[in-house]
Amino acid sequence: MRVIVIGAGLGGLALASGLRRAGLDVAVYERDPRPLIRRQGYRLHLSDVGIDALTSVMTPERWAEFQATTYTPEPRFVRLDPALEVLEILELGGRHLSIDRRTLREALKAEVAGMVTFGKRLTGFESWADRVTARFDDGSTVTGEVLVGADGINSVVRRQYLPHARIAGTGLIQLYGKIPSEQAEGMGNVFTAITGPGHRMVGVAPTRDYATCSFGARAEDLPPDLHLMCQERLRATVTELTDGWHPLIQKMIAAWREIFPLTLRTSVPIPPWKTTRVTLLGDAAHAMSPAAGAGANLAMRDAAALAAALIRGGPLIPALRAYEQEMIDLGFAAVRISAANGARVLGQAPLPAG
Structure with a gap:
């Protein structure tokens, strides 16, 4: 066969x-x-x-x-607010x-x-x-x-x-990138989601050599030309959308690299x-x-x-x-x-x- x-x-x-x-x-x-x-x-x-x-x-x-x-990683999903206060912990097991x-x-x-x-x-x-x-x-x-x-x-x-x-479209766009592992200190979970107003989210998850860092938001809250933006503009856009969030989050975004947007379907x-x-x-x-x-x-x-x-x-x-x-x-x-x-x-x- x-x-x-x-x-x-x-x-x-x-x-x-x-x-x-x-x-x-x-x-x-x-x-x-x-x-x-x-x-x-x-x-x-x-x-x-x-x-x-x-x-x-x-x-x-x-x-x-x-x-x-x-x-x-630690076998749990953790959700934090923009001040890094815990909103939810889900123990996963296995x-x-x-x-x-x-x-x-x-x-x-x-x-x-x-x-x-x-x-x-x-x-x-x-x-x-x-x-x-x-x-x-x-x-x-x-x-x-x-x-x-x-x-x-x-x-x-x-x-x-x-x-x-x-x-079907989900109405969401996610920007994916990497940060150095040390920038994600204390976030060694299966996934850490930092969720703020307007359904904006910064997601962090470590690997052996780096930590992945993502930013998600409703499509209408993001510029329409994300795919044309250079890395500096993408970082600047997310920095503006997370203004007032914890300084550690701002440091992660400043260290963000290899960023690209993806429309979620x-x-x-x-x-x-x-x-x-x-x-x-x-x-x-x-x-x-x-x-x-x-x-x-x-x-x-x-x-x-x-x-x-x-x-x-x-x-x-x-x-x-x-x-x-x-x-x-x-x-x-x-x-x-x-x-x-x-x-x-x-x-x-x-x-x-x-």
Whole structure:
């Protein structure tokens, strides 16, 4: 059986890694001409779900190498006000790792060396009873028994396969960047959110080598040309929007670097669909706002679960149907939780009706 994976993000690479370990024929096609061309964020949070998934798809040696690059935060979410007074503490329990997105992607890419082709933009696919053919914008095609859309929130696979599935705006924009670890002293939690008036938020989370620092606000409260601003203007904009906040916050913003803005969007949950040889995982199926810290963990879970379903063998469609039922249930439940958390803390717009 040949598995075609569209998208060399974390979910697609994790799936390919799991399939390769079992000796299955897998090929990954990525639209970007080379790795690391797009800015997608820095630090990611792994919980038990993501940790278990990664350990099942990576070789023990690669996992040990990667784990040595991680940071173990205090297992809690803390919310502070602009004076750094505690508003909320949520004890999380379980295992937690703070990781660098690029480091994880490189580790997964090393696991599937030679199986990823860059610069291949999918334009569509044709599905038959016994095979699927993917078409690319250079005129080439590839045929296999399963096609997996792991191509993110703008998934070409999803647009053709589930044209009724919707992506909605959250009304929020987040600016991501890094600060030196010492600037985040006392904020070694899974996540520390400093929330102020107008749903403005500064988020801090450490990794082994730096701390990620983000600023979120309603889109209407931010200048429309953020994507055109230099680093100095972005820092100045956030400094103005956090005027009067604790001096430690101002020091963090002054030390902020590698900043970029991202408009936050979310999937709108839909009912289960008829299972075929085409399926989805991660953000291609259930993109969500970061307000629950669940997106990366569920992408890893999807990858591990789909790999296990394909590795077990047996009739293909029932195996894919069982994977999809769980993926849909867990994924859209997390979409709803993220939306509710985002509305409460960040002013996220309500989810539209499906």
